Amino acid sequence: HVAGLVMFGILSPLLEGIGINAVIPLVSFFLGGGGAATDFVTRTIHTLFAFLHVPFTFRYLLVFIFGLFIARAISVVAFGYIKGWIGADFLGKESEDVLRRALLSSWSFSLKQKIGTMHNTLVRDVQQTGGLLGAVTQTIQSFSGFLVYLLVAMNISPVMTFYTIGGGAVLLFVLRPFVRHARRIGQQTAGVEKQFAQFLSEHIIGMKSIKAAGAEHAAIKNGTAHIRLLRHLSIRQGFVSTMSSSLFQPFAIVLVVLLFLLTYHAPGFNIISFGASLYLIQKIFTFYKRALALRQERRGVQTRP
Template sequence: MYAPGELSPPRQRGALRMLASFVRRYPARSSAALLATFVASLFEGLGMSMLLSMLSITTDESGAPTGPQRLAMGALMRIGIEPRPGALLLAAVVLISLRGYMSLVAARQVGYTVAHIATDMRLTLIRATMRARWKHYLDQSVGGLSNAIATEAQRASESFQLGAEMAAMALTSIVYLVVAFSISPQAGIGAAIGGAVLLLALRVLIRKSRRAGQRQTQLQKSLLTLIASQFAAAKPLKAMAREEHVDALLTDETQQLERALRKQVTSKGALTALQEPMLAILVGTGFFVGTTVLKIPLAELMVMLFMLARVVNYLAKGQKAYQQLVIHESAYWSAMSAIDAAHAAHEPRGGDRPARFEREIAFQEVTYSHDGVQRLFDRVSLRIPARGLTLIVGPSGSGKTTLLDLIVGLREPDSGRVLIDGVPLPELDLRSWRRQIGYVPQESVMVDESVAHNLTLGEDVPEEKIRAALRDADALQFVEAMPEGLATRVGPGGSRLSGGQRQRLAIARALIHDPRLLILDEATSNLDPEAQQAIVETVSRLKTHMAVLAVAHTAMLVEAADQGGRPAGGRLGRRARGEGGARPGVENGQE
């Protein structure tokens, strides 16, 4: 059973590496966003220079023009405009408006990219999971997967926006730093030192946020895993009034999640609360040192301090974005590790030989163990002819379902080979083999769609064929008695059907594509004697033109069997059955 805390915390690989991976994956989108951001901060820097020039022209005519002043006035003169205060003001207004427009362009680029990243992560995870080996499916939790698709992909993609914000703030502060340097190197150095002090002093709050973010990621995942696994087993839980245990677990995890979210709020609040006074202290100290120690004229000092405040202010905003980023970061790595694991479990397509199944399935000295220790099959050899009913009997846990998995190619033998018409399974195009199989599992689960959809699984199949399959599975009568016949919805998981009805629909589903091999994994054990008899009749008819491989212990199927095998004591050997009216020794069950 699931134990909370079993999930390991997401592997942390660094926020900057995450951003780098975004840029690598979406180079065009990222550079467009960055470029728009850069141009926007450039416009802002230029616009501010114009404003400052205008200020110094109007207040201090005698002073030598400063760097940005020269730059601004030079730029105006180059396009043939006399650098008067009015012209400077107009230029500033135009530049600052342009800056607004470029910010809009950048924001749109970033927003689209965020949506794109989330979609991409979701589709990649879904596709990689669909293509993974069966073993990977079994190891997945539905909750963990839906959490990765819904929550983690969302949070991960938002970190692109936060990264872009951080980059924008960093760029703008660099532009201001350059402007500050050109006004006076002292102002530049002061701003650089002030910024560094701020970033270093508050680093501890970033670390706290990162930990709280990791905790959030971990808890959301385990909460959803817990809910999904417990809901799947809800019926006995309710029936035996044992839901408090689950309630307690869920409550505990939900409260832990709340604590993690509170910690995030606290460290975010603390960052803002500390940044502001630190900025004030920096400016105050600058003023004090400027007037008493360096004896800088007041007008010049005001401009320098203005630049210092701008640089530090933008760095502080960048730091805030970075703090948010590290809160989101763990979601990215968690979703990525789910994607990586699914990719690593990628199921090989097999060879390119199309599967033909005219003669037989053969096991040659097949050895298999689930855990690599205890052998379920030890050098088992057997043959299943392409016509007739082959029965596999054995106590539960003896490996019947595993044997079927080996035939379908959902699992691979540790040694030995499975051959279809003499061709080893790995050389076959695996999908072409599976498309010849009709599979009825032990527990049939339906999707919450119509009866028809559950049979065709969305493929276009003529209604006549659907009805024929239902008739063969002895299900037509009860389906026609349903309120909307074939169009009746079966409820989540097929909850509006009885176990036997579900099983008969599952048999119809297996028959609908005229399989060459029909696999029934204890498919009749849920059925009442009448329905079983109907299936036996169906199987007797079907086995003349296809192979039917049934795992069953019902006497009725034994009656119809052409040959039987018994997995026992870790050894499954084909054995002719001499009981219950089975015809022993039928090697090739064609009739």
């Protein structure tokens, strides 16, 4: 199934990239340019049409592009189904394994465990591990998509692609402090969550004793302190995440303007190719952004005590 994920993860962006690349000769036909082959992908499509004895015209090229995107939609559905199946199967087997190990553990080991911590391990930690598996499958899709879009973009305009890679590297370097800060917040949140789970378990079990001792207000005060701390950490986490993601769009706009200024006077500049390259560059930056989010999520899961 993982092999299927890799296959469909590559197939989907590959079909979309070829379809976007094929738009260049399509628009050239529309503008009366004849759809002349100017790059490797376009020449390959032209060769395929010649091999199948299909006229390389606007009408047939439009049908070809439409077919590519239909095939891409099917591959996206297949990828989503396999991803969901793997996630559900993993959660089921992992939950059974952790429950079996907990119930069959030695008495001396069980005496040392806190009920809230065990509950969090059996429920929340298993869910978080499933989230980590989801992050891994998403990483497969993101990496394969990034690689395919990168190759197609280089086929259209190598210069613009290299500038984009350099700009993305600079942006990721700028965002490193946000990633480290998010990781520290994730560690604090994990610790507070387990403390709160232990607090709830102890006070639910000892509810009668608390009422008999008249300690309700003290319990409420302690519980409120945990809740407010979790609220504070959640707000900080959301702020850091929003700050890091908000930098992508203005940075991308600045990069597009710079790319236009750098390539406009270059020999062989083509506004159609430039537009197609911008779409692929936008896709590349989407994967940059997704990779940053996955990195934060994966580290948040791995640092849970």
